[in-house]
Amino acid sequence: MLRIAVTGSPGTGKSTVVAKVAEKLASQPGFKIGGIRTAEIRKGGHREGFSIQDLVTGETGTLSHIKGNGHRLGKYRINMEDLERIGVNAIRNSLFCDLVIIDEIGPMELISGAFVAAVEEVLESNKPILAVLHHSSRHPLARRIRKEFEVLAVDTKNRDELPEKIFNRFASQLL
Numbered sequence: 001m002l003r004i005a006v007t008g009s010p011g012t013g014k015s016t017v018v019a020k021v022a023e024k025l026a027s028q029p030g031f032k033i034g035g036i037r038t039a040e041i042r043k044g045g046h047r048e049g050f051s052i053q054d055l056v057t058g059e060t061g062t063l064s065h066i067k068g069n070g071h072r073l074g075k076y077r078i079n080m081e082d083l084e085r086i087g088v089n090a091i092r093n094s095l096f097c098d099l100v101i102i103d104e105i106g107p108m109e110l111i112s113g114a115f116v117a118a119v120e121e122v123l124e125s126n127k128p129i130l131a132v133l134h135h136s137s138r139h140p141l142a143r144r145i146r147k148e149f150e151v152l153a154v155d156t157k158n159r160d161e162l163p164e165k166i167f168n169r170f171a172s173q174l175l
C-alpha cells in the first residue's frame with residue numbers, strides 16, 4: 001500500500017505539492033479524497049494562525065490563533081475544539097475514501113491525543129496515504145511515519161516536478 005510523506009523546511013512548498021497531487025487525482029471520475037488540509041490565517045500581512053479543513057465536507061475551522069486561550073505553542077494557542085471536531089472527524093471519515101491526505105502532521109496537530117489515535121487508526125487500515133510531515137517532529141507518531149512511509153524531501157529545486165511524480169505513483173496503484 002503506497003504511503004508517501006512529504007517533508008522539508010518551512011515554506012518550501014510541501015502543501016502546494018500535496019494540493020497539486022490532490023487536484024489531479026480528484027479530477028478522476030469517482031475518485032474520493034478524504035482527510036485534512038491546514039492553511040495560514042493572515043491578516044494585514046501577518047500570520048495570525050492556521051485553519052483546518054475537512055477535505056470531504058469542506059468544513060473549515062481554526063486550528064490555532066494568536067488570540068485564544070487554548071494550549072500555547074510558540075505564539076499560537078491551539079483550538080482543541082476545532083482540531084478535534086473537524087480534524088479528528090475528517091481523518092476518521094477518510095477511511096471511507098480512496099486516498100487519505102493529512103496536511104499536516106506536526107506539533108500543533110500532535111497535541112491532541114484524539115488526533116494521534118485517529119491517524120494511528122488510518123495507519124492500521126489498508127488505505128493509501130499522502131501526508132505532510134513536519135520536518136523536526138520527534139513525536140513517536142512522526143518517528144513511525146518516517147520508518148513506515150516513503151519520505152520525500154521537498155525543496156525549491158524539485159517542487160515543480162514532484163507533483164507529477166507523486167501523482168504517477170498513486171495513479172499506477174489506484175486508477
Ligand SMILES: Nc1ncnc2c1ncn2[C@@H]1O[C@H](COP(=O)(O)OP(=O)(O)OP(=O)(O)O)[C@@H](O)[C@H]1O
Nearest residue numbers: 008009010011012013014015016017104132159160
Ligand atoms: N512550485 C512553486 N513555485 C513557486 N512558488 C511556490 C511553489 N510551491 C509553493 N510556492 C509558494 O511558496 C509558498 C509556500 O508554499 P507552501 O505553503 O506550499 O509551503 P509549505 O512547505 O507547505 O509551508 P509550511 O512550512 O508553512 O507548511 C507559497 O506562497 C506558495 O505559493
